[in-house]
Amino acid sequence: MIPAAFEYSRATSVADAVNQLRTAGPEAKVIAGGQSLLPMMRLRLAQPGHLVDLNGIPDLDYVRVKDGSVQIGAMTRHATLVRSELLRANLPLLAEVAKEVGDPQVRTRGTIGGVMAHADAAGDYPTVALMLDAEIVTDRRRIPARDFFQHLFTTALEPDELVVEVDFPVSTGAHRYLKFRRRVFDWAIVAVGVQRLGDGWRVGITHAGPTAVRAHAVEDALRSGATPAEAAERASDGLNPNSDVHASSEFRLHLAQVLTRRALEQAA
Amino acid sequence: MAQLVRLTVNGSPRQEEVEPRLLLVHYLRERCGLTGTHVGCDTSQCGACTVLCNGQPVKSCSMLAVQAEGMAITTIEGLAPADGMHPLQTAFWEEHGLQCGFCTPGFIMAATALLAENPDPTDEEIGRGLEGNLCRCTGYVNIRRAVHKAAAAMREGAGAAAPMGG
Known part of the structure; x- marks a missing residue:
């Protein structure tokens, strides 16, 4: 083709x-x-x-830590994120997620800026960005992740606007990303990320709707003293995922709950 | 409009004009005559078209030839010395790591990249290293065995500083 x-x-x-x-x-x-x-x-x-x-533009390929932020250049490859000691020390959740993106060949070429701008419903990094209140830095402004991802393949970017960096808060607490798929290189059918941050948890869900979502109901339940199992029941609140050849809507809701419970229990 | 691309393929510098939409895999097969790189799934999943770009594995169906500007490309034809086989080729042969052989060039190129980074991988690491490649007849057990065998041969070769292959 x-x-x-x-x-x-x-x-x-x-x-x-x-x-x-x-x-x-x-x-x-x-x-x-x-x-x-x-x-x-x-x-x-x-x-x-x-x-x-964009591949010939110098200086868009970096991971650096500054003022409590992990700043990642838009053309930084997944393979670079997997190998970055700095990322593992300051944002281990994203290093773990990078290992689960595509396969080694895809990770050689694919970039974090590309994932953000493409905004696939099954993309993994948007979930982490939403959970952690990351900011997408463009050639002209900073866009909070919650305003950036608008719908399926649709972002707040103007037609001539370019992602140049993604800024995450340094997050070193317990974390886990669980990705449910049939084959190891597939996109997530559903995935869940959890991160201990400050005195609470951040929880995000991949591919249970047209964009990733932050599971505020789970976070609130945990803050009120719910057990992981109790809180995880709230993971499907407000979700209305599509059915497709991989999974029915009901199965995706079930996965959101089960993966949330497991991720909270396994977080380290 | 045709676009100039300058690159190195298996050690030979090349420079020519290509249509921007020409995929790297088609450039290698049709312009360079290197048909060892296979077109498998046409949907960038199977990994049969895997080549090395500056030593890193890529699916050459998911890269434009013009994007290889300035890069060194290695295909299965560029792996072995002129008078022999690469240890991975020998090991795939000896361990029955192939049946129809269609996926084999891609597996060997992906395994080359894996062993360059990790000379002594575990079963799990081989599985993860080759997760971008599909085999539909021999199965993965013999492929994994072949990679272990080649890894051992290459470690031994590196220790003895002897030329590999043959």
Whole structure:
């Protein structure tokens, strides 16, 4: 399967990429790791008229810790996150999640900025971003994760706006990410992340709706003294997941509860 | 509009104009004549098209040829010395790590990347290292055995500083 024809240009800086997007117009799209975009283009689910390649932009590939934040450059690859000692020491949940994204080949190319901008319902990093109140830094502003993910494949980004960094709070407490899938490289059918932060828990759920969600009802129950098993019953509150070939809506609700309980029990 | 790409394939520098939509796998097979890299699933799942880009494994069906600008690509043809086989090739043969062989180049390239990072992997680590590759006939047990055997041979070879393969 061959993608439809398109024009191609390489950006040399963030400003250059934004300029190229503006010049090329509404048919243009940026390509980062391309691990979702290229398969979609091959299936002709996406047919951009112009691709602006971000892979030649220097200095967007980093993990650094500053003022209580873990700052990750948008073009940082999953493989880099898996290997980063700094990430393991300051945000071990994300290091654990990175290991579960795709497979080694996908992790070589795929980027954290690409995952955020693509906003797949089954993406893993958006859940962590929501749970921890991360901020998505673009070429022009900082967007809180809760405002960034709007719907399936839909974010607050303007057509010519570029993700340049994702900032998470340093979070070193007990944590766990449990991803339920048929095969190890599959997207999550449902996944749940938990993180001990300050005197409470943060809980997020992947793929139980068009975007990831933060499970406030579970967090509140835990704060009120509920056991993990009691609190986990609240994991499906307010959710209305789709049925598809992988799972019915009811099964996804069940998974949200079961995975939440297990993640809380296993968190270390 | 055609785009210039300059890259190295199995050690040979190349420079040519390609259509931007040309996938790396098609560039390797059709322009370079390197048909050892297979097109399997066409949906970037099976890993049959795995090659190394600057030593890292990628699915060459999920990368544009123009994106290989400045990179060193290694395919299955570039793995072995001219007069022999790579230890992974020998081990897949000896341990019956293949039946139809269609997935084998991708498995061997993924295993090459795995062993470069982890010369003595456990069963679990081999499973995780090869999770991006599918085999539909031999099964994974013999493949895992082959990777263990090649790893041992490569460690021994490295210790003895002897040339590998053959």
